[in-house]
Amino acid sequence: MTLSDVAQRAGVSAITVSRALRDPEKVSPQLRDTILTVVEEMGYVPDLAARALASKNSGLVGVLSPGLTSHAFLALIRGIEDRVRPSDLRIQYANADSNSEDQLRQLRFFMSQNPAGLIHVGQIGDPAIDDLLRRAPCPVVEIMDVSRQPTDMAIGIDHRLAAETATRHLLAKGYRRIAMLGGAWDFRGRRRQEGFQAVLEEAGLFDPALVLSIDSSTSVGLGCHLLDRLRNEFPDADAAFCHNDDIALGVLFECQRRGLAVPGDFGICGFNDLEYAGFAFPAITSVRVPRYEIGYRAVDMIIRASGSGAYPAKVVDLGYQLVSRGSTARDG
Amino acid sequence: MTLSDVAQRAGVSAITVSRALRDPEKVSPQLRDTILTVVEEMGYVPDLAARALASKNSGLVGVLSPGLTSHAFLALIRGIEDRVRPSDLRIQYANADSNSEDQLRQLRFFMSQNPAGLIHVGQIGDPAIDDLLRRAPCPVVEIMDVSRQPTDMAIGIDHRLAAETATRHLLAKGYRRIAMLGGAWDFRGRRRQEGFQAVLEEAGLFDPALVLSIDSSTSVGLGCHLLDRLRNEFPDADAAFCHNDDIALGVLFECQRRGLAVPGDFGICGFNDLEYAGFAFPAITSVRVPRYEIGYRAVDMIIRASGSGAYPAKVVDLGYQLVSRGSTARDG
DNA sequence: CTGTTAGCGCTTTCAG
DNA sequence: CTGAAAGCGCTAACAG
Numbered sequence: 055m056t057l058s059d060v061a062q063r064a065g066v067s068a069i070t071v072s073r074a075l076r077d078p079e080k081v082s083p084q085l086r087d088t089i090l091t092v093v094e095e096m097g098y099v100p101d102l103a104a105r106a107l108a109s110k111n112s113g114l115v116g117v118l119s120p121g122l123t124s125h126a127f128l129a130l131i132r133g134i135e136d137r138v139r140p141s142d143l144r145i146q147y148a149n150a151d152s153n154s155e156d157q158l159r160q161l162r163f164f165m166s167q168n169p170a171g172l173i174h175v176g177q178i179g180d181p182a183i184d185d186l187l188r189r190a191p192c193p194v195v196e197i198m199d200v201s202r203q204p205t206d207m208a209i210g211i212d213h214r215l216a217a218e219t220a221t222r223h224l225l226a227k228g229y230r231r232i233a234m235l236g237g238a239w240d241f242r243g244r245r246r247q248e249g250f251q252a253v254l255e256e257a258g259l260f261d262p263a264l265v266l267s268i269d270s271s272t273s274v275g276l277g278c279h280l281l282d283r284l285r286n287e288f289p290d291a292d293a294a295f296c297h298n299d300d301i302a303l304g305v306l307f308e309c310q311r312r313g314l315a316v317p318g319d320f321g322i323c324g325f326n327d328l329e330y331a332g333f334a335f336p337a338i339t340s341v342r343v344p345r346y347e348i349g350y351r352a353v354d355m356i357i358r359a360s361g362s363g364a365y366p367a368k369v370v371d372l373g374y375q376l377v378s379r380g381s382t383a384r385d386g
Numbered sequence: 387m388t389l390s391d392v393a394q395r396a397g398v399s400a401i402t403v404s405r406a407l408r409d410p411e412k413v414s415p416q417l418r419d420t421i422l423t424v425v426e427e428m429g430y431v432p433d434l435a436a437r438a439l440a441s442k443n444s445g446l447v448g449v450l451s452p453g454l455t456s457h458a459f460l461a462l463i464r465g466i467e468d469r470v471r472p473s474d475l476r477i478q479y480a481n482a483d484s485n486s487e488d489q490l491r492q493l494r495f496f497m498s499q500n501p502a503g504l505i506h507v508g509q510i511g512d513p514a515i516d517d518l519l520r521r522a523p524c525p526v527v528e529i530m531d532v533s534r535q536p537t538d539m540a541i542g543i544d545h546r547l548a549a550e551t552a553t554r555h556l557l558a559k560g561y562r563r564i565a566m567l568g569g570a571w572d573f574r575g576r577r578r579q580e581g582f583q584a585v586l587e588e589a590g591l592f593d594p595a596l597v598l599s600i601d602s603s604t605s606v607g608l609g610c611h612l613l614d615r616l617r618n619e620f621p622d623a624d625a626a627f628c629h630n631d632d633i634a635l636g637v638l639f640e641c642q643r644r645g646l647a648v649p650g651d652f653g654i655c656g657f658n659d660l661e662y663a664g665f666a667f668p669a670i671t672s673v674r675v676p677r678y679e680i681g682y683r684a685v686d687m688i689i690r691a692s693g694s695g696a697y698p699a700k701v702v703d704l705g706y707q708l709v710s711r712g713s714t715a716r717d718g
Numbered sequence: 719c720t721g722t723t724a725g726c727g728c729t730t731t732c733a734g
Numbered sequence: 735c736t737g738a739a740a741g742c743g744c745t746a747a748c749a750g
Binding site for chain 4: 056057058068069072073076100101103104105106107108109110
Binding site: 388389390400401404405408432433435436437438439440441442 | 728730
């Protein structure tokens with residue numbers, strides 16, 4: 055079942071059917087109706103490979119990220135999908151390992167498909183990756199963090215600033231022996247740790263021994279484990295800024311198990327503001343990151359860039375928001 | 387940069403390069419080495435659209451499911467990716483709405499790409515969908531539930547049985563006014579509700595008023611809300627079988643907020659056994675569903691079916707496991 | 719507004 | 735084991 059089958063049946067040439075399908079305006083109303091009816095009747099579906107080959111435009115947007123299958127990326131993906139749905143683009147996800155070799159492999163793979171755009175959770179700063187992105191024959195949006203100058207465009211927040219705000223919040227609530235739990239596994243995590251450290255050093259309260267990190271795949275469990283270790287080694291530790299909400303949740307559970315009062319004896323601040331943070335008991339203070347909007351607008355930037363040939367913006371900082379809740383609700 | 391560029395540089399014809407790339411055995415070792423070296427040097431990457439068009443084989447596996455961006459599907463996706471990685475297949479996800487019209491649209495879209503396989507979280511039983519799947523020119527695996535006869539193949543568990551086991555567990559622990567919270571939004575949910583109802587009717591303890599369901603996107607919050615409603619209307623309700631772990635978590639938080647002792651005053655059983663279930667305080671009893679393995683083996687079945695032309699199996703029931711924990715740990 | 723011609727980059731088929 | 739010819743289904747460019 056090809057375009058010419060339809061064309062024959064409709065009594066026109068193939069190209070006219072092609073136009074009626076992609077650019078209905080370019081065909082006279084009568085012909086258009088006839089053609090679309092025939093298409094419907096025959097159940098014709100265009101072959102995307104042929105289309106991509108002939109037009110050198112695959113309509114494919116690649117999303118590349120380490121840890122894509124993590125809780126925090128769900129909202130991002132929803133945003134991406136929602137913006138893509140009404141367009142004629144389609145998305146392909148690639149869940150790279152965090153090493154740059156695998157990312158390069160995946161990027162090359164996308165390139166082989168004439169992508170219409172690339173969304174990249176940039177992390178590494180590997181010159182080979184930057185180079186490949188610069189060469190990419192399509193708009194590239196680097197998402198999540200905006201502190202590095204992007205190849206094309208970037209959208210996200212400043213993770214270092216966000217961590218500073220969270221740390222100041224804990225200080226303001228009177229916590230003094232504040233730990234950072236869960237690590238700096240990637241670029242954003244490192245930025246957050248920098249912010250955390252800077253604020254505490256300024257206050258003369260930074261203790262590197264209170265920065266605890268293990269690479270682990272179970273994050274709530276990791277939160278439990280780290281709180282355990284922290285309090286065993288440093289019984290005077292009185293708060294934790296957690297790498298993400300899963301870890302914060304684990305910390306909360308472990309505090310409950312130990313009979314440690316939250317927020318009285320111990321304060322907890324998470325990161326991302328996942329849905330459950332607001333419903334926990336006590337509700338967990340967290341930093342809201344506009345993940346849905348990042349995804350939605352990243353696709354939007356690609357669409358605009360493809361349409362106009364110019365970047366709608368170089369760097370978009372969407373800002374974060376500290377959501378103060380029960381887990382840190384005590385008087386400073 | 388095309389195949390003939392490489393061919394010219396290597397002093398052979400295009401087809402030989404093509405063979406060296408896809409089927410190295412078919413080319414003499416010396417030529418092969420020369421060619422692969424040149425490919426490497428030039429950084430040549432084959433054009434997948436051209437390949438798909440010429441060979442009528444896109445190597446693309448479509449994954450179609452409503453609610454794909456939910457917590458419970460993360461492990462499924464990991465399984466899928468892990469099995470796909472070492473193969474030459476690639477995955478495309480489509481997050482259909484739960485209505486059959488959108489699913490049809492998405493399925494047709496996949497069809498237009500000559501897919502090498504289709505993975506479908508079957509739910510609706512719409513004849514048009516079944517029809518389309520039957521016509522599909524590639525292996526189709528329906529995943530998650532195995533209670534319906536699949537078009538080609540199916541892999542998953544029996545959700546009705548799983549619910550029966552969970553409900554019996556609550557009965558065995560001495561709970562008598564058992565609610566089902568969070569609904570039967572899809573085929574699997576309905577199957578679970580059937581199992582729940584059957585067991586309680588057999589025990590003479592079924593009360594339809596204790597089946598509470600709202601369609602909502604925030605699930606932990608929904609758990610809180612439903613527990614609230616349940617205990618306000620039925621203060622004697624003493625346990626809940628929850629539609630998923632998120633709802634169970636919300637129920638747990640709300641019990642804590644109300645000062646309801648878990649498991650003493652109120653028992654909680656979740657579904658899926660997400661990571662946090664085992665770390666909560668008290669740990670949450672749940673039904674473990676082998677989601678990772680379902681994804682991994684679904685792809686495996688497609689690969690085997692493509693290779694041999696025959697289905698490795700019609701229906702694979704991977705079984706579930708009730709994980710009994712603190713949230714129901716009281717003497718019957 | 720519609721049609722003709724040519725070709726996208728690769729693989730299939732059939733010869734050598 | 736290697737190559738030549740043909741064509742996958744569609745669209746760009748040009749013509750009418």
